[in-house]
Amino acid sequence: MRALVAAAIGLAAALAVVFALAAMGSPSGSTSPKPLLTTVPGHP
Template sequence: MRALVAAAIGLAAAFALVLTVTAIGAPPGETSPRPLLTTVPGPKK
């Protein structure tokens, strides 16, 4: 029973966090026009 209560409290906290972030919205700004490197660059040819 205690595990069920703990799970319900955790789920409610996560849901409240999602609602808070949704209500606040994304911060203002813009993304970088240059792409991020996701791999190690190879030798230049």
């Protein structure tokens, strides 16, 4: 019985965290207009 109560408390806590993060929304930001500069190794 204690395991069931512990599981219910854990589930409630996890849902509270998920709902809190959803309420805050996604962070406002934008992507960089410059492309990432990468180098390709030369073939031997």
